[in-house]
Amino acid sequence: MAGGSGAAYRALYRSVLTRIDPEVAHHWAFTGMRTASRVPPVVPLLRRAFVETDPRLRTRALGMDLAGPLGLAAGFDKDGAGVEALAHFGFSFVEVGTVTALPQPGNPKPRLHRLVEDRAVVNRMGFNNSGAEAVARRLRRLRAVPPRHPVGIGVNIGKSKVVAEEDAPADYAASARLLAPYADYLVVNVSSPNTPGLRNLQAVEKLRPVLAATRAAAEETSHRHVPLLVKIAPDLSDEDVDAVADLALEQGLDGVVATNTTIGREGLRSDPAAVAAAGAGGLSGAPLRERSVQVLRRLATRTTDRLTLVSVGGVETAADVRERLEAGASLVQAYTAFIYEGPGWARRVLSELAASRSRRETDRV
Numbered sequence: 001m002a003g004g005s006g007a008a009y010r011a012l013y014r015s016v017l018t019r020i021d022p023e024v025a026h027h028w029a030f031t032g033m034r035t036a037s038r039v040p041p042v043v044p045l046l047r048r049a050f051v052e053t054d055p056r057l058r059t060r061a062l063g064m065d066l067a068g069p070l071g072l073a074a075g076f077d078k079d080g081a082g083v084e085a086l087a088h089f090g091f092s093f094v095e096v097g098t099v100t101a102l103p104q105p106g107n108p109k110p111r112l113h114r115l116v117e118d119r120a121v122v123n124r125m126g127f128n129n130s131g132a133e134a135v136a137r138r139l140r141r142l143r144a145v146p147p148r149h150p151v152g153i154g155v156n157i158g159k160s161k162v163v164a165e166e167d168a169p170a171d172y173a174a175s176a177r178l179l180a181p182y183a184d185y186l187v188v189n190v191s192s193p194n195t196p197g198l199r200n201l202q203a204v205e206k207l208r209p210v211l212a213a214t215r216a217a218a219e220e221t222s223h224r225h226v227p228l229l230v231k232i233a234p235d236l237s238d239e240d241v242d243a244v245a246d247l248a249l250e251q252g253l254d255g256v257v258a259t260n261t262t263i264g265r266e267g268l269r270s271d272p273a274a275v276a277a278a279g280a281g282g283l284s285g286a287p288l289r290e291r292s293v294q295v296l297r298r299l300a301t302r303t304t305d306r307l308t309l310v311s312v313g314g315v316e317t318a319a320d321v322r323e324r325l326e327a328g329a330s331l332v333q334a335y336t337a338f339i340y341e342g343p344g345w346a347r348r349v350l351s352e353l354a355a356s357r358s359r360r361e362t363d364r365v
Contacts (some may be wrong), residue, residue: 006348022114023109023112026339034081034085037082037085049344050089051088052350056354057354062152062185069331070331070350071152072094072338073095073333073334074156075098076094078099079129080142084149087149090344090350092151092152093152094151094152094153096155097129097155097157097187099135100127100159100160101131101157101172104126104129104161106125106127111124113279113281115270115274115275117268117274118287119286119340120270120288121284122279122281122282122283123194123261124280126194126195127195132175132178136181139153139179139182140181152184155183155185156186156187161195161196165206169209169210170213172214173213173216176221185227186226188214188228188231189260190230190232193233193280202240204247208247211251215228215251227254227308229255229257230253232244232257232258232295234259234313245298245299255307255330257312257333259292260312260313263281263283286314288314291313292311292313293311293323293324296324309328309329309330310329310331311331315334318351318353318356321349
């Protein structure tokens, strides 16, 4: 079913969904997924259609035993409202967030735009979320019931907009203190372009106290080791990528998520007027692919298996996933391709990845 749904969904997307405001379309789609997943007789049908269970895909990373290496990147489920539902659509782990210590509405609308010709999205959401306390309550309820279908849960935390840069360590620590007990891993997000001044925190001298405070808070409340990662921007220079990698090793971090969205607009196929109309914000999707792979390869060379690398940015096909894994990633995330390809996308990618592994095993024999 999922394999044959791609063309139909793409036709629906181009003819209908592109006529709807992207944020409204996202809300409707996510609500539909959550609603369907709450109907017990529907869940087995969803999993049969959208979940790939080939044992060759099994993956262990960051202390998680996962059905596969593909997860949903932060930004889709900002409040942890649909983790179980998203697992029924083929993702082995879901990164919730970005969550801030204080609830905040985000930037004024419209704040989400499609660049269809580039299979890209521009967002300036601004970390809209219900705050760490509310998300923690949601995840606590989720964790209270042993899952029939386990899914890894990462939590991506960012700086509250009203908090001054010098108070960022305490702000991140407040989120970690609330959320670490319910997370399989935490990600410190200092790379979104949509919170003023946030990317300044990628500078090593400013990032060091943020990471130290976050780690201390997580260990204080979770009473276990919660893997801690940092998410970096594709717009960093190679030298700055190296500096963050060195800092991650120095601070004993568990990994790096590479990469976030870009503020660049080079090489786009969309009409320049459409690009201008989309305005400022982070660009995600296919145009990120090349730089995301470059950053991944640089991190892999720099850290030599001492960090777990999570690759995200421009992932669209099984070949993309395979390339990231071969380049040094342990896990791969996507978001924009899921929007453009629909609910069967994850299964199609994973089925092809499993088939390619099967062919390789046969060739070796």
